[in-house]
Amino acid sequence: MATPQSRSCEAPERGKADRAGEGKAASNASRDARFAPVEMPDLTFTPEVAEATEHLYERVSRVIPRIEWPAFAPYIKAINDLKRQRNAVILAHNYMTPEIFHCVGDFRGDSLQLAREAARTDADVIVQAGVHFMAETSKLLNPDKTVLIPDLEAGCSLAASITAEDVRALREAYPGVPVVTYVNTSAEVKAECDICCTSSNAVKVVESLGAKRVIFVPDEYLAKYVAGQTDVEIIAWKGRCEVHERFTADELRAYRETDPAMRIIAHPECSPDVLREADYTGSTSGMIKWVKEHKPEKVLLVTECSMSDNVAAETPGVEFVRPCNLCPYMKLITLPAILDSLVYMKHEILIPEDVAARARRAVERMINLTN
Numbered sequence: 057m058a059t060p061q062s063r064s065c066e067a068p069e070r071g072k073a074d075r076a077g078e079g080k081a082a083s084n085a086s087r088d089a090r091f092a093p094v095e096m097p098d099l100t101f102t103p104e105v106a107e108a109t110e111h112l113y114e115r116v117s118r119v120i121p122r123i124e125w126p127a128f129a130p131y132i133k134a135i136n137d138l139k140r141q142r143n144a145v146i147l148a149h150n151y152m153t154p155e156i157f158h159c160v161g162d163f164r165g166d167s168l169q170l171a172r173e174a175a176r177t178d179a180d181v182i183v184q185a186g187v188h189f190m191a192e193t194s195k196l197l198n199p200d201k202t203v204l205i206p207d208l209e210a211g212c213s214l215a216a217s218i219t220a221e222d223v224r225a226l227r228e229a230y231p232g233v234p235v236v237t238y239v240n241t242s243a244e245v246k247a248e249c250d251i252c253c254t255s256s257n258a259v260k261v262v263e264s265l266g267a268k269r270v271i272f273v274p275d276e277y278l279a280k281y282v283a284g285q286t287d288v289e290i291i292a293w294k295g296r297c298e299v300h301e302r303f304t305a306d307e308l309r310a311y312r313e314t315d316p317a318m319r320i321i322a323h324p325e326c327s328p329d330v331l332r333e334a335d336y337t338g339s340t341s342g343m344i345k346w347v348k349e350h351k352p353e354k355v356l357l358v359t360e361c362s363m364s365d366n367v368a369a370e371t372p373g374v375e376f377v378r379p380c381n382l383c384p385y386m387k388l389i390t391l392p393a394i395l396d397s398l399v400y401m402k403h404e405i406l407i408p409e410d411v412a413a414r415a416r417r418a419v420e421r422m423i424n425l426t427n
């Protein structure tokens with residue numbers, strides 16, 4: 057039963073609730089206006105578009121010929137205008153093509169950096185210029201925001217290599233052994249695991265568990281790389297990145313023979329043979345940092361080849377040797393697909409709450425560890 061004291065407290069509380077309700081209604085109205093359908097913008101390369109995008113062309117002039125700019129500029133202007141209208145941000149992975157990465161991306165980086173930005177942003181809409189598992193990670197960290205992926209087919213061979221059922225079977229086979237999952241997995245798989253990791257924090261995450269043995273899924277090569285850096289015994293899965301597994305040690309030796317001073321730096325999703333040929337191994341952002349710090353005369357980045365273009369745009373004086381392996385999933389994300397995504401508010405990422413709650417725990421545990 058309510059006491060007089062509690063009743064007297066109710067009136068102001070109700071007032072507060074009413075005001076909060078009004079505030080919520082107002083913010084819902086402005087949100088509805090921001091999300092309202094819009095028409096596809098005119099995509100003609102006019103003098104106005106040329107002028108509005110010239111400062112952006114300067115960012116990519118080393119890697120995009122001037123003659124190609126009229127094909128990109130109208131999309132870039134339309135996307136940047138719509139971002140403001142929708143209070144949206146674009147998270148651009150290092151493998152995006154330069155016109156996306158440098159000209160419409162608001163936050164750029166590797167998987168871990170994008171996950172951190174997703175946790176911090178106060179935008180209403182997040183467009184993931186990356187692959188599906190990255191968009192799911194953004195949604196896990198922003199359950200109340202609208203997260204869009206411009207193409208639903210933007211998957212990942214690693215994420216496709218393992219299911220939640222597989223992780224449950226591993227737990228049964230190795231009772232009590234903690235499970236670390238690379239972020240390149242579905243939310244369902246993350247939900248079955250203890251903690252996530254990315255290529256930039258995998259060793260730290262594995263060691264943080266204080267266990268003698270750890271199950272590490274799904275990348276076999278990343279697992280081998282981690283096993284070489286720690287005393288923790290690693291039980292691996294047999295997933296592979298279909299882009300990085302194509303590089304071979306013979307191919308890299310042949311490149312080096314053309315110029316012994318060439319520096320070779322590689323992503324840990326490559327095979328151990330390939331990593332043995334590398335002067336440095338690290339995440340995509342680790343590789344970029346290495347190039348910017350060391351400024352080698354000639355460098356070969358053993359990873360998805362758009363990244364070389366993105367770094368070349370910012371590092372005059374460094375020559376990039378490009379054995380071009382493209383990720384077919386990343387390359388589904390194009391300027392037209394991003395524009396469609398913002399015009400039609402598609403494709404929205406939705407994760408069932410029971411899965412999301414458990415998957416979020418694994419992602420947040422990683423973020424808290426590395427903050």
Ligand code: 13P
Pocket residue numbers: 150165166167168240254255256297323325338339340341
């Ligand atoms: P990074 O976390 O290093 O960006 O790697 C993600 C990825 O998909 C590499 O293929």
Ligand code: SF4
Pocket residue numbers: 187211212213214215240297298299300325360383384385386
């Ligand atoms: Fe997946 Fe490999 Fe593409 Fe990265 S490069 S998204 S690991 S298939």
